[in-house]
Amino acid sequence: MKIRADILRMYKDIHSWVGITAGLALFVAFYAGAITMFESPLQNWATRPVPVSSVALEKTPELLAKIFAAQPQAMKSYSVIVHPTPEQPARVMWAALSGQERVSRHKVYAGMDADGNLEIVHQDPPEIANFINVLHQRVGLPFPRAISRPIMGIIALLYGLALISGTLILLPSLAKDLFALRISHNVKRLWLDVHNVLGFFSLPFHIVMAISSVVFAFHEPIFAVEHWMLGKSSALHPPQVRHGGTQQSHTVLLTPEAILQSLKVQVPEFEPDTLNYAQGRGGKLALRVAGHDPRYALRGPDSGFAGVDPYTGKIVSTDYLPGHQTPAFAVTTWFFSLHFGSFGGTPVRWLYFILGLAGAFLFYTGNLLWVESRRRRERKTGLLHDTRATTILASLTIGCTLGCVAGISASFAANSFLPGGGSYAAIESVYYAVFLFMIFLAFVVGVQSHKQLLLAIAGVFTIAVPVVDILARPAVFLRSGALSLDGTAFFLGAGLILTAMKIHLRTQKRRCVQSDLSASPR
Template sequence: MSALIATRRLYFVHKWSSLICTVFLLFLCITGLPLIFKDQIAALTNTDPPFAQVDAGTPRVSLDKLADDAHARYPGQVITSFLIDDDEPQVIVYMTPSWKTFLGPGSKNHSLKFDAHSGALLNDSTVPANPGSAFMKLVRDLHTDIFLDLPGALFLAVMGLLFVAAIVSGVLLYGPFMKKLDFGTVRAGRSKRIKWLDLHNLLGIVLAVWTLVVGATGVMNELSTPLFKYWNRTEVQAMLAPYKGHPVPVRKDWVSPEQVFNTTVQALPGHTVMLLFPPGNPFGSPYHYLAWAKGDTPLTSRLFTPVLIDALTGQITDKVKMPPYLRLLEVSRPLHFGDYGGMPLKILWVLLDLSTIVVLVSGLYLWLKRRSVRERRLAVPSLQPSSVNQG
């Protein structure tokens, strides 16, 4: 009896966790398909000039030169940050008319994308984006937070947890369901509903490991944003707190951005600088550069270390190591989109995604069919009295 009760409870968990999250999981599976090929789509729709063809080992253009070029194009404006891309040979310089216009409504922030080797300007964000990049941004925003920012991300994280519960309960139910059948049996000679039930169970158990990995890493991806912000507002801001409210030194007295980049890389072997905030940035310090360093290998490239560098001396003042829970979350990101094994893995991810859509649709179909059958059965006794009276 206890085994029967446990099975019924598992069925209850599987049914309702699946029903609640199915529509949203279908939505995420569909929007996730183009994101698997986001790099290839970006390459096809990119209208920027091509990157310069250079020999391997060609050094990157100095950040100082790019800063001078950005100020020459927009005199009097402020550089808010540098993004040094290690996936593509590009450096993006972010600017704003003044720190007063940097945050809040009405901000006029923009960016300049430079070729990392030639220093040529590839894109000015004040020019409207091409339709391809706008479409991918739309899909990415739908997939990550359905245009609701943090509430949307947390809602999708809850849907992901329900999906994980549905997978685990489904795996535990598969044994009792198949105890009188061979593994993988699809009873093709039975009714359409029975055939779909067997196919649903077969695909579900075959895809269990993959769906569990993608579901769990999807939850981690949704949680990483608020947790990263929490870490930034606690440990990182604690590092910056002693310097808040101080005046920003005159810019001509600062050490150069390129010197800060080199100092950080030399102090952290095996790292590179991805993001650099000049002094005065509200997310940094009035008289420090804030460098966000990360590992230079595929595994460590998602692990960040914020470093404070004195703008007047060029010396490192402090650094904070990413906490273990964030390190785990960041390392899990590539598993979600399968973007660490080249095109063969991307194609495999697409096939598994499409198979998951079949599982979700078949589960919804089976529930609707079962409900329809039950309603017909309940309707039969209600017809009997009238039939007798008519006779």
């Protein structure tokens, strides 16, 4: 395909400036977003085991009666856990708002001991998984949601523009350059080849991320316009689950065991995980059952939902029920699941994790290419040193990207030392302290030497995650989820340190050659 030189030059300018404008924020979004693919396992890893005895499912009504007698406020909203785990052994839990902005809810867990006595445990779950998810949504900005979300939407629009322009740039030389990974002393050429390969082969993934991010950012005004035009709800903004059905013929709640048996008959392939009860109008309870069906995509990051009449056990809403949705809702579910990676089980989550890291590396290499191109243009004009603008951009590129890596790793490592695993404010303080420190270092130590130093620091912080787990929480380290997290952190940290060492050795070799050339007689 042939494109006129002037048009191609215009697309290159658009791609470069859009990439520079949005690249650093997108790095944070993709790196943190890759980690959120395992948000639930990370939450289990970070949470201290709840010291409460579980009860058999058939004893849940007895447990609930004792809970409501001791804690009447729990009747307004509570959850029954279908499959308790070692990290979450309680059969029943409920939550109370903490009253603090950006802090998740205080949780209360209940069980019974061997003598039938009620056990109640209060816990503020650690916020590391939630913080990383929020960091991903806000593209690294420490602003409230009302400010950061529109900014995220604008960045997503720029991201889409960069995808279009980058693809058009690559088209004329697609057959020649796509598989050409030229490993030589020309570092810029190597970065360009890697950037092109990553961008082209992950293009469908990036298109989905760009479009869905724009919708997530501006969904409220979109819904407002839609409601004004159509005058009714749609698949993107559905009505609330009905409370107890349209005709109420029962006044006694079915037991959780009976609810599960009824669902087994109605939707055999749907596997319930949690029964979430909430008090509605007139004191009637509404029931939303969270679960999954491995054959279908899920509306949420981890679950699909069925609206169930808690008095009859009949399903009253299938809007979010996998495999039982209307075509409009099914399309919307796939739209969300393509962003969350909530289909195909664990293999797809690992694929999205790898694509997320590759996306972060794509934006990192894009900024490096821009810096190197600007540096070469400056050298051609006779400048021996980088201009202030080039120095600032180079320092920001290294400082922000490696600051994000180091900050997230430091937050994970701090989990063992912070009270309760860390509140949102504590985790946020750790992250931004390390993040800003790395940016400060990038500006202070100099353009030529900051890359290997910051790479080494980020590597040390990342390797600290498994080291702290082994020393501080050996029992946690032996869990399968912890082994996956710690193993990934170890290899990533080791890779960063080895890269820093390689750059340092190459720099030393270059200096030795330059020293020999300057010392040789003319």
